[in-house]
Amino acid sequence: xxxxxxxxxxxxxxxxxxxxxxxxxxxxxxxxxxxxxxxxxxxxxxxxxxxxxxxxxxxxxxxxxxxxxxxxxxxxxxxxxxxxxxxxxxxxxxxxxxxxxxxxxxxxxxxxxxxxxxxxxxxxxxxxxxxxxxxxxxxxxxxxxxxxxxxxxxxxxxxxxxxxxxxxxxxxxxxxxxxxxxxxxxxxxxxxxxxxxxxxxxxxxxxxxxxxxxxxxxxxxxxxxxxxxxxxxxxxxxxxxxxxxxxxxxxxxxxxxxxxxxxxxxxxxxxxxxxxxxxxxxxxxxxxxxxxxxxxxxxxxxxxxxxxxxxxxxxxxxxxxxxxxxxxxxxxxxxxxxxxxxxxxxxxxxxxxxxxxxxxxxxxxxxxxxxxxxxxxxxxxxxxxxxxxxxxxxxxxxxxxxxxxxxxxxxxxxxxxxxxxxxxxxxxxxxxxxxxxxxxxxxxxxxxxxxxxxxxxxxxxxxxxxxxxxxxxxxxxxxxxxxxxxxxxxxxxxxxxxxxxxxx
Amino acid sequence: xxxxxxxxxxxxxxxxxxxxxxxxxxxxxxxxxxxxxxxxxxxxxxxxxxxxxxxxxxxxxxxxxxxxxxxxxxxxxxxxxxxxxxxxxxxxxxxxxxxxxxxxxxxxxxxxxxxxxxxxxxxxxxxxxxxxxxxxxxxxxxxxxxxxxxxxxxxxxxxxxxxxxxxxxxxxxxxxxxxxxxxxxxxxxxxxxxxxxxxxxxxxxxxxxxxxxxxxxxxxxxxxxxxxxxxxxxxxxxxxxxxxxxxxxxxxxxxxxxxxxxxxxxxxxxxxxxxxxxxxxxxxxxxxxxxxxxxxxxxxxxxxxxxxxxxxxxxxxxxxxxxxxxxxxxxxxx
Numbered sequence: 001x002x003x004x005x006x007x008x009x010x011x012x013x014x015x016x017x018x019x020x021x022x023x024x025x026x027x028x029x030x031x032x033x034x035x036x037x038x039x040x041x042x043x044x045x046x047x048x049x050x051x052x053x054x055x056x057x058x059x060x061x062x063x064x065x066x067x068x069x070x071x072x073x074x075x076x077x078x079x080x081x082x083x084x085x086x087x088x089x090x091x092x093x094x095x096x097x098x099x100x101x102x103x104x105x106x107x108x109x110x111x112x113x114x115x116x117x118x119x120x121x122x123x124x125x126x127x128x129x130x131x132x133x134x135x136x137x138x139x140x141x142x143x144x145x146x147x148x149x150x151x152x153x154x155x156x157x158x159x160x161x162x163x164x165x166x167x168x169x170x171x172x173x174x175x176x177x178x179x180x181x182x183x184x185x186x187x188x189x190x191x192x193x194x195x196x197x198x199x200x201x202x203x204x205x206x207x208x209x210x211x212x213x214x215x216x217x218x219x220x221x222x223x224x225x226x227x228x229x230x231x232x233x234x235x236x237x238x239x240x241x242x243x244x245x246x247x248x249x250x251x252x253x254x255x256x257x258x259x260x261x262x263x264x265x266x267x268x269x270x271x272x273x274x275x276x277x278x279x280x281x282x283x284x285x286x287x288x289x290x291x292x293x294x295x296x297x298x299x300x301x302x303x304x305x306x307x308x309x310x311x312x313x314x315x316x317x318x319x320x321x322x323x324x325x326x327x328x329x330x331x332x333x334x335x336x337x338x339x340x341x342x343x344x345x346x347x348x349x350x351x352x353x354x355x356x357x358x359x360x361x362x363x364x365x366x367x368x369x370x371x372x373x374x375x376x377x378x379x380x381x382x383x384x385x386x387x388x389x390x391x392x393x394x395x396x397x398x399x400x401x402x403x404x405x406x407x408x409x410x411x412x413x414x415x416x417x418x419x420x421x422x423x424x425x426x427x428x429x430x431x432x433x434x435x436x437x438x439x440x441x442x443x444x445x446x447x448x449x450x451x452x453x454x455x456x457x458x459x460x461x462x463x464x465x466x467x468x469x470x471x472x473x474x475x476x477x478x479x480x481x482x483x484x485x486x487x488x489x490x491x492x493x494x495x496x497x498x499x500x501x502x503x504x
Numbered sequence: 505x506x507x508x509x510x511x512x513x514x515x516x517x518x519x520x521x522x523x524x525x526x527x528x529x530x531x532x533x534x535x536x537x538x539x540x541x542x543x544x545x546x547x548x549x550x551x552x553x554x555x556x557x558x559x560x561x562x563x564x565x566x567x568x569x570x571x572x573x574x575x576x577x578x579x580x581x582x583x584x585x586x587x588x589x590x591x592x593x594x595x596x597x598x599x600x601x602x603x604x605x606x607x608x609x610x611x612x613x614x615x616x617x618x619x620x621x622x623x624x625x626x627x628x629x630x631x632x633x634x635x636x637x638x639x640x641x642x643x644x645x646x647x648x649x650x651x652x653x654x655x656x657x658x659x660x661x662x663x664x665x666x667x668x669x670x671x672x673x674x675x676x677x678x679x680x681x682x683x684x685x686x687x688x689x690x691x692x693x694x695x696x697x698x699x700x701x702x703x704x705x706x707x708x709x710x711x712x713x714x715x716x717x718x719x720x721x722x723x724x725x726x727x728x729x730x731x732x733x734x735x736x737x738x739x740x741x742x743x744x745x746x747x748x749x750x751x752x753x754x755x756x757x758x759x760x761x762x763x764x765x766x767x768x769x770x771x772x773x774x775x776x777x778x779x780x781x782x783x784x785x786x787x788x789x790x791x792x793x794x795x796x797x798x799x800x801x802x803x804x805x806x807x808x809x810x811x812x813x814x815x816x817x818x819x820x821x822x823x824x825x826x827x828x829x830x831x832x833x834x835x836x837x838x
Contacts, residue, residue: 312722336725350723355716355783359520364713365725367706374705382520389518400521418724 012075013038014203015060015091015172020069022055024405029055032069033229035222037172037203042194044218044235045207048247048409048437052227053207057176060205061093062086087114090171094162094178100149107132107145110164135163139193155186162193173197174205179213191217211240225249248439256470257449263473264288267457268340268426270309273318278304279481282318286426291448291458293472295465296501301481302461303345306428310342311335322425336365339425343415343432345461347408351415354404358396359385361403361414366421388417393443409440416447427451428459433467445471465494479503533777537792540825544796548803555806562683566753568772568798569687570746571765572790575772576698577742579790581735582773583702583715585782586641588630588736591743592765593652598622598747600656603665603757612672619748620741626652627740631733649766656759665757676753687749691794694742699787707731715782768818772797775822796821 013036022030030052037043047053058064059071062080070077073089080086100109108115110132118124132145141159143152149160165173175194179187194217197204208214214221215235222232223246230246268286273279279301286292294302308315311329320327322338329335335342344350352361362385363370370380385399392413396406403414412432419427429448433441448471452458462468468475469492477485477500485500529535548555555561574591581588601622602615610618626648633644678686702708710731713721722728751757770780776793778785800821804814 310723331727332722333725333727342723344723349717350719353713353717353720353724356713360709360713364709364721367709371706374707376704376706376709386518386520394518396518398519398522400523422725 013072014074016072016075017056017060018070018072020056020059020066020071022052022059022064022066029227030059030066031227033224033227035205035229036232037205038220039171039203040198040201041219042198042204042206042217043220043222044214045205045222045224046214046243046247047224047230048407048439051224051247051437053224054176055227056224057093057095057174057205057207060086060091060172060174062091087168090169091174092165092168092170092172093174093176094165095176100157100161100164102150103148105146105148106136106143106152106160109149109160110135110145110167112164114168131167132163135167136160138196139163139166140189158186166197170202172203172205174207176207178206179208179210187213211243214243215240223247244438247437256466257446259449259452261291261452261473262289262455264455267323269319269321271319271321273305273308273315273320275301275304275308275313275481276316278313279308279478282478282483284476284483284486286457286459288425288455288457289452290473291452291460291471293468293475294459294461294478295463295468295475295497296478298463300478300501302478303430304481305478306342306430306459306461307344309335310340310428336422336424339423340428341365341419341422341424341426342428343412343419343430345430345434347411347415348404352403352411352418354411355402357400358389358394358403358406358414359399362388362418362421365418384421385417388421389414391420392417392447407437407440409436409443412436412440412444416444420451424456426457426459428461430461431463432460433462433464465497468492468497469494477501532786534786534789534792536828537775537777537789537796537825541792541796541799544799544803548799548806551803552806555803558683560802560806562685562688564798564802565685565688565691567801568794569685569691570749570753571769571772571797572691572794573694573746573749574739574742574765574769575776575790575794576694576787577735577739578769579773579776579778579785579787580698580702580708580711581739582770582778582780583782583785584711584732584735585715585718586634586732586735587645587770588627588641588739589645589766589770590626590630590648590652591739591746591769592762593649593656594623594626594740594743595747595750595762595765596656596759597626597652598744599751599757599761600659600665600759602747602751604659606665606668612669615668615672616748619751620744623740623742623744623747624737625740626743627737628733630740631736634736635729635733653759656761660757660759666755668752668755672752673755674752676749676751687753690745690749694745695787695791699791702787707734711735712783715779715784768797771818771822775825 015037017033017035019032019034020030021032033052033056035045035056045053045056055064059066062083062085071079078089080089101112104112107129111128116124116127116131118127129145136143136145136159139159139162141156141163143156143159149157152160178190194204194206206218218235220232221235221238221243223230223243225247264287266285266287271283273282282305284292296302304313307313309320309329311331311334314330320329322340327338329338329340348354353364359381363381366384370384371377382399389399394413394417395410403411406414432448433444436444448458448460460471472492473489475487475492475497476483477487477497479501484503487496578588578591598619602619605615605618630641630645630648633639634641675686680686680689702711710721710726713724713726714728714731718728750762754761772793773790774780775796776785776790778790797818800817801814804817
C-alpha cells in the first residue's frame with residue numbers, strides 16, 4: 001500500500017458514515033452526522049465535550065448500534081452487531097484508558113480474544129509470542145512479550161494497548177485523545193507512530209482537544225457541535241480561529257474575565273499543616289473575595305493537601321482556623337458545616353453521583369435545608385436545584401436526568417451548583433476546567449470571578465499556567481509536598497511559575 | 505447537548521421532569537412484579553379449591569412475614585452496597601438467648617428485650633467490623649453466620665428450650681382481628697415505616713447515594729460509615745424481631761432454627777428489584793416479592809409438592825423474573 005498525498009483524497013473512503021443518528025433517553029447524542037475516512041490520511045474529529053465524539057467512536061466500533069443512517073466500508077453498506085463485527089471489518093480503537101490485565105503476559109494482553117490457534121484449537125504460544133514481538137517492534141517498543149504486564153511502566157503499558165489495537169489487521173485506527181495521559185517525549189513517539197501507520201495506508205481518526213496537535217498531525221478535519229455535523233475539509237485550508245468558531249458556533253475569546261478584586265478580611269488560616277507522607281508544613285491565609293491559585297507539577301501534593309483540608313484524610317499536624325474559630329476537620333461533613341467545600345478533580349468518582357438525577361446531586365449536601373424534620377420535600381429540592389443550576393447556565397433535558405448522561409462540562413456545573421447551594425465560605429476547585437470544552441471553561445472562569453466578587457474565598461488548584469495567571473490574585477507553588485513560593489499578581493509570570501515548580 | 509435546550513435562554517428552559525412520576529411508576533419493575541403476583545394468585549385459585557379461603561390465605565402469610573421483616577432492613581443494607589448473611593444465625597442466637605433468659609425465670613417483657621437486644625448487639629458487631637475495621641461485609645457476615653449459630657449449638661447441643669409463657673405465644677400465634685394475625689399487622693406497619701424511611705427521608709436519600717458511589721457520597725459530606733453502621737444495627741434488630749415472632753410461633757428454640765433463611769431473605773430482596781450491587785431498589789418491590797414467594801410456596805403446598813421441588817420453583821422464578829426485563833430490552837433493540 002502507498003500513502004496518498006493529502007491534497008487529493010482517494011475518492012472512495014475506507015469508511016464512511018452517512019446520516020448516523022443515535023438517541024438516548026432525553027438526549028439526542030448524534031443527529032444525522034457524517035464522517036469519511038481515507039486510506040493513508042489522518043482525519044481529526046473536533047468538537048466540544050458533549051458534541052457526540054465519544055458516541056460516534058462507540059458507533060464506529062460496534063459498541064452502540066445507531067438508530068438511523070448508514071455505515072459503509074469500501075462503499076458497501078454494513079452494520080456492526082457488536083464489537084467483534086467492527087473488529088472483523090478492520091476497525092480498531094485506541095482509547096484514552098484501555099483496560100489491560102496486570103496478571104497476564106504482554107503477548108496475552110495483545111492477543112486476548114484472538115490468539116493464534118495451533119493444533120486441536122489450542123493457543124499457539126510460540127506463534128503468539130513471535131507476532132507480539134513483531135507488533136511491539138513496529139510501534140517502537142522494546143518490551144519482552146513474555147513479561148507480565150504489571151512489571152511495565154505506564155508509558156510501556158500504553159504501547160501495549162496500542163499494539164493490542166494493531167494486532168487485528170486494522171485498516172481504520174481510531175485514536176480517542178491518545179495523548180491525554182502521555183508525557184512530552186511519549187507524545188512525540190506517538191506522532192511518529194501515526195506517521196508509520198499513515199505510510200502503511202491505514203485510515204486514522206484522531207480525536208483531540210489540543211489544536212497544536214491537530215494542526216501538526218491531521219490531513220483533514222471534521223467538526224461536530226451538539227451532536228450535529230458542522231463542517232469538514234483539508235486542514236491547510238483553515239486556521240485555529242475558524243475551527244474554534246465552528247466548534248462553539250460563536251467567537252470565543254481566550255481572554256479571562258476582567259476582575260476588580262475586593263479583598264476582605266481573613267476567612268481561612270492554615271498553620272503548619274503536615275501529613276505523614278504527602279505534604280509538610282503548609283501555612284497560608286485566605287481572604288474574602290480572593291482567588292488563591294495553587295500551582296505545581298502533577299504529584300506535588302496539592303490535591304492531597306486539599307483533601308486533608310476537606311477532612312477526607314487526617315493530617316498529622318497543623319491548625320485550621322475559620323473566621324477566627326480553631327476547627328478540627330475530621331470528616332467532609334464537618335468541613336461542609338464549617339463552610340469549606342471541595343470540587344474534586346475526578347468528577348465521575350468523587351464529584352458527582354452519576355447514576356442519580358441532577359436535582360438529587362445538587363441537594364445532597366443541603367438536604368437539611370430542603371427537608372422538614374428529616375422528611376424530604378421534593379418541591380423545595382427542585383426549587384433549590386433550579387435556582388443554582390440556572391445560575392451556572394446548566395444545559396440538560398430535565399432536572400430529573402441522571403448526571404452521567406451529561407457532558408463533562410455540564411457535570412462540573414452540577415458539582416459546583418451542589419456546593420454553592422450550601423452557601424460556603426471557602427470553595428476549593430481542583431483542576432476545575434480539566435477535560436471540559438472551551439465554552440464551559442469560559443463559563444466556569446466567569447463564574448469563579450463572580451463568586452469572588454460576591455465575597456467568597458476561592459482556592460483554585462490548576463496545572464494550566466494561563467488559567468493560574470488569568471484568574472489568581474495570588475499563587476502558592478508547591479513542589480514535592482512543600483510550599484516553595486508565594487507570589488502576588490505582579491510577580492507572576494509563566495517563567496517564575498515553571499521555575500519554582502520544577503525547582504530550577 | 506440535547507436538542508430540547510437550544511433556546512437562547514437556557515436558564516429557564518430546564519423542566520423538572522420529562523416523565524411524570526405516575527408514568528415512571530407504571531413502567532417500573534414493581535408493576536411487572538405485581539402482574540406476576542396476580543397471575544400466581546389466579547393460577548393458585550384454579551389449581552386448588554382450598555386456596556380461596558380466608559383462613560388458608562391467612563395461614564399462608566406466615567410463610568413470608570418473618571422473613572420479610574428482615575428483608576426490609578436487608579433491602580436498605582443491600583441498596584447501600586453491603587450485605588448481611590448472618591441474619592438467620594442472629595435469629596438462632598437471639599432465640600437461644602431468650603430461651604436462656606426463660607430458664608432464669610424471665611417473663612414476656614424481659615424475653616422481648618433480650619430478643620431485640622441480642623439482635624442489636626449482633627448488628628453492632630457486624631457494623632463495627634465493616635465500618636470501623638474496613639472489612640468486606642460479605643466476608644464478615646459469613647464469619648459471624650458461623651459464629652452466632654455456633655454459640656447456639658454450644659449452648660443447646662441437641663437439646664431445646666421449651667415452655668415459653670402463654671402470653672408470649674401472641675406474637676407468633678395471635679390474631680388481632682378475625683383472620684388478621686399479629687404478624688401480618690406488624691409486617692404491614694414495618695413495610696410502611698421502611699417505605700417512608702427509604703423513600704421519604706434524608707436518611708433514605710443518603711442510602712441511595714452511598715450505594716451508587718460511596719466515594720462521591722463521602723465527598724458530598726455524607727457520613728457514610730455512620731449510615732452503614734445504622735443499617736447493620738437495623739438489620740440485626742429486625743432479625744431480633746423475627747426471632748421473637750418465630751420462637752413464639754414454634755413455642756421452642758433449637759439451634760437449627762431458621763436454618764438457611766439468609767438466602768431466602770436475600771432472594772426476596774433481589775426478587776423485589778433491589779440491585780444486588782447496590783444503588784437501586786424499592787420497599788414496595790420487596791413487599792410484592794414477599795407476597796409472590798408466599799403465594800408460590802403456599803400454592804405448591806396445597807398441591808402437595810415436596811419442599812425440594814418448591815426450592816427449585818423459587819430458584820427458577822427468581823432467575824426468570826430477573827431475566828425477563830433483560831430479554832425484553834434485548835428483543836426491543838433488535
